[in-house]
Amino acid sequence: MTPQQRSGRGRGRPRTAETGSDNRESILGAARELFSDRGFERSTMREIGRRAGVDPALIHHYFGTKDALLVAALRPEIDVVEMFAGITADTESPGTEFLRRILGFWESNPQQRTRAIALLRVAVTHAEVAGGLREFFLGVARTALADVMAADHREERIGLMISQIAGLVMARYVLDVPAVAGATPEELAQRVGPNIDRYLTGDMTVDSWHS
Known part of the structure; x- marks a missing residue:
């Protein structure tokens, strides 16, 4: 043997x-x-x-x-259910509240923020890393906002939200765009949140975006 x-x-x-x-x-x-x-x-x-x-x-x-x-x-360690508890269809501007909590998390957890930034940097040139990060962001959005989002065009709505959030994180923490990096989290939540609201519940027909 x-x-x-x-x-x-x-x-x-x-x-x-x-x-x-x-x-x-x-x-x-x-x-x-x-x-x-x-x-x-x-x-x-x-x-x-x-x-x-x-x-x-x-x-x-x-x-x-x-x-x-x-x-x-x-990958950041987030209890998504706990972090976004209480955001419902009755919440005034759920997009603003969603961003408020995301930015609050990054600002108060520098170690977790550093991890996310490192992933963003590598994801630009590594498809597998990009895929893993994409699934993380999609999972967060689906879990946090499933009860708020309109029933139609759900994947398009989630995709647009992720593009907005990822771009905001990149501009603030990686590219250091002055107007974004210098704003307070609350200012950013108030300014960008209404865009998230439109992605969540707005009319997704192409003509509606030109009105």
């Missing part, structure tokens, strides 16, 4: 996989440190595995690719 047979472990299975969530969290922590210290391109799976104390094969076992690992490591 071979050592692999005695241990019940197949040849292709990482030898540390049985330790479960502890290894996964160690990998995520090591990835965050290396991505922060060296940047995405200069960080290797081997180095991440060495810092986490695991076989690099285990990283592929849990996450598949380095792009997917980046998304898992840097």
Whole structure:
């Protein structure tokens, strides 16, 4: 009987996989440190595995690719249901309240904001990272505003909202556009929120946007 047979472990299975969530969290922590210290391109799976104390094969076992690992490591940790609780169809300007809470979260959680900015920067040139970030934003919008959004053209409405929010975050925190970076979160919420309201419930026919 071979050592692999005695241990019940197949040849292709990482030898540390049985330790479960502890290894996964160690990998995520090591990835965050290396991505922060060296940047995405200069960080290797081997180095991440060495810092986490695991076989690099285990990283592929849990996450598949380095792009997917980046998304898992840097995606902001948000309890969407709790964060947007109370936003309903009866809320005066739900778009304004939605933005108020998003901007409040970024401003009061600099570590989470840094993660999101890092993802935005890499997503520009990495399709898999862009896809993971896109699904994150879409999931937030669908969960937070599902009860507020009109029933028609829902995907178009969500897409327009995401373009507005992602552009606002990019302008404020990455491009440092003066008028956006220098405004208070409340000012931005009040100015941009009505656009979100229109995406949520407005007439989506093309002619209506020229009125």
